Amino acid sequence: MTAVYHVEQIRTLESMGATQVGQPLMQLAGQAVADWVRSHVPTGQRILCVAGQGNNGGDALVAARLLKQAGYQIDMLFLGQVATLPPDAQRAWQDWQATGQPCLTALPSPAPSYRIVIDGLFGIGLNRPLDAGWMAWVDQLNLLAAPKLALDVPSGLCAKTGAVLGRAVHAKWTMTFIGLKPGLLTHDGPDHAGEIIMAPLGLDAHTLLAPAGRALHGADVAGLLAPRLRNSHKGLFGSVGVIGGAAGMVGAALLAGRAALKLGAGRVTLGLLDPDAPRVDHLQPELMLRHAEDLFHLAHLTCLAVGPGLGKSADAVHALDLALRTPLPLVLDADALNLIADKPDLANQLATRQGTTVLTPHPAEAGRLLGWQTAAVQADRLQAATALAEHFGADLVLKGCGSICMSCQGEWCINTSGNPGLASGGQGDVLAGVVAALLGQGLSGFDAVQLAVYLHGAAADKLVTEGLGPVGLTASEIIDAARAVLRGLTKRG
Ligand SMILES: NC(=O)C1=CN([C@@H]2O[C@H](COP(=O)(O)OP(=O)(O)OC[C@H]3O[C@@H](n4cnc5c(N)ncnc54)[C@H](O)[C@@H]3O)[C@@H](O)[C@H]2O)[C@@H](O)CC1
Ligand SMILES: Nc1ncnc2c1ncn2[C@@H]1O[C@H](COP(=O)(O)OP(=O)(O)O)[C@@H](O)[C@H]1O
Ligand SMILES: [K+]
Incomplete structure (x- = not known):
């Protein structure tokens, strides 16, 4: 479990x-930075250290002094005002001054070839x-060819939300202090933070304060599904229904159904809205293809997944209404969410239903459900996911880079x-099918969401590692890869 703390x-x-700890944390932060640099950059190399007007700059000043003492050539670019520096940072500035080295206020021209750039402009x-x-300063730093080590947070990235506030440093590494912040993990965070290096500064944060949340890794979901007894039968692993597949969108329901089957559902039946839908999936003949309303007689x-290729017809509304009235665990995706956003009656049914419900919105769908612009959802994904869970009393995933499971x-x-x-296209349909398969196998809504979301991403990572994609990776390919990842995460008997 990797703890994540609010700012x-x-x-x-x-x-x-x-x-x-008994000593200024800034000294420890600067020391951690210097130690890391010393183990990655040969002594004597030229390094640019950039300090801003807060304690983040103080960390950079401490690191610069220690690295200078260790024999590196340091260019110290100081962009703050000495008089308004916070006390610890002011001390760090004085200590730097005591080395007799100058503080630059502009980059040398032409810019020297640095081995690494240390970014201490802004932190939390x-x-x-x-x-x-x-922004012009951040642009100048980003234009330098040297890889950047961001201190605590890439400067310009909001540590709380992962939104870029105008411009942000593109770091190759981010050394983050004390604990992970949400903004490093979601939205624009991962693209800017690069590899994250944790520096706890001697604190065992966990024992001091319960974290607000977690970063989701494979170890967190390993073993959620127990190994199967030899004396098993298909009735033990759930009978999943998928409702969707209106005219022109039958493929979405097929993808969800195939994903449910290959992630272990005992049986999968598709309830398709298209009157001309095929009666058999020749690629996956194990699927049972019916008309949507037939499912309610089974x-x-x-467990039911409603939404993949559902559309917004009267038949779709009717099917969704019936689904919300069943006590079955439900996965609601795509147009099921859009219909709920459009129709207060359905929204009310969802908010008051008793059974397990899992919502799988992407940011635009989340925005429709909340009455927010998509940009507002992305501006604070954690807040949007919290608001959705509170409003509908459902487990959910807010999809996208750094999906939030709530x-x-x-x-x-x-x-x-x-x-x-x-x-x-189609990746969300696969995810909905995976969640349904896991609910069918008896996981709680939140466990199913976490395992499904992790598996879905890990499947894509596995394929990329094997040389497929990421450009052109298809949803169909994800299904088999997710099955392989699940095998590695299931407890051995
Ligand atoms: N206080 C402590 O005990 C420790 C703090 N640490 C460092 O301190 C950082 C936080 O320090 P600070 O709170 O001083 O914050 P920062 O150093 O992140 O910067 C805050 C300064 O920037 C200004 N500012 C904020 N947004 C701005 C904008 N858009 N344009 C221009 N100026 C802006 C603020 O008014 C303030 O002067 C952490 O990220 C971490 O790097 C570490 O040294 C660990 C210990
Ligand atoms: N850049 C990304 N990084 C990680 N996951 C992503 C990224 N882009 C999309 N995804 C994931 O892919 C899925 C796409 O779902 P969705 O947008 O509903 O697709 P569709 O409606 O086409 O099926 C979600 O699980 C989302 O989290
Ligand atoms: K920084």
């Missing part, structure tokens, strides 16, 4: 930790968009698997 919690930990104190002057169903109780984690190979 305010990091501040609390800082003040608790300063007394626990960034609280508003960068103005043109700061006594053996244990329980109906407000427990959350941010997925670390996946890549842009998943940004193609």
Whole structure:
């Protein structure tokens, strides 16, 4: 379990930790940076250290001094005002001055060839968009060929949300202090943070403060599905129904159904809305293809996924209405979510239903459900997911880079698997099918969401590692790869 802390919690930990550790945390932060650089960059190399006007700059100043002492050539670019530096950073500035080395206020021209750039412009104190002057500085840093090591957070990235506030440093590595922040893991965070290096600064944050959430890794979901007894039968693994597949969108329901089957559902029946839908899936003849309304007469169903290729016809509304009235665990995706956003009656049914419900919105669908612009959802994905869970009392995933899994109780984690190979049509249908398969096998809504989201991303990562994609990765390919990843995550008997 990797803990994730809200920015305010990091501040609390800082003040608790300063007394626990017994020395200024900034010294420890600078020391951690210097230690890391010394183990990655040969002594004597030229390094650019950039410090801004807060404690993030103080970390850079401490690291610069220690690296200078260790024999590196340091160009110290200081972009703050000495008089307004916070006390610890001011001390770090004085210590740098005492080395007799200058502080630059502009990059040398032409820019020297640096081995590495240390970014200490802004950390968790960034609280508003960068103005043109700061953006120009970030642009200058990004233009340098040397790889960047961001301190705590890539400058310009909001540590809380992962939104770029105007412009942000593209780091190859981010050394983050005390604990992970949500913004490193979601939205634009992963593209800017690069590899994350944790520097706890001697604090055992966990024992001081319960984290707000978690980063989702394979170890968190390994063993959620128990190994199967030899004396098993298909009735033990769920009978999943998928409702969708209106004219022109039958493929979406097929993808969800195939995914449910290959991720272990005992039986899968598709309820298709297209009157001319095929009666058999020749690629996956194990699927049973029916008309949508037929599904409500099947006594053996244990779980329903509604939405893949559903459309917004009267028949779709009727099927969704019936589904919401069943006590079955439900997965609601795509147009099922859009219909709920459009129709207060359906929204009310969802908010008051008793059974397990899992919502799988992408940001635009989440925005429709909340009455927010998509941009507002992306501007604070965690807040949007929290608002959805509170409003509908459902477990959910807010999809996209750094998918947020949120329980109906407000427990959350941010997925670390996946890549842009998943940004193609049909991938959401597959995810909905995987969630349904796992609900069918008896997982709770939140466990099913976490395992499905992790598997879906890890499947894409596996394919990329094997040399497929990410460009052109198809949803169909994800299904078999997810099955292979699941095999590795299931407890051995
Ligand atoms: N306080 C502590 O005990 C520790 C703090 N640490 C470092 O301190 C950082 C936080 O320090 P600060 O709170 O000083 O914050 P920052 O150093 O992130 O920057 C805050 C400063 O930038 C200004 N600012 C914010 N947004 C701006 C914008 N868009 N344009 C221009 N100026 C803007 C603020 O007014 C403030 O002066 C952490 O990220 C971490 O790097 C570490 O040294 C660990 C210990
Ligand atoms: N850049 C990305 N990184 C990680 N996961 C992604 C990325 N882009 C898309 N995904 C994932 O792929 C899936 C796409 O779902 P969705 O947008 O509903 O697709 P569709 O409607 O075409 O089926 C989601 O699970 C989403 O989290
Ligand atoms: K920074």
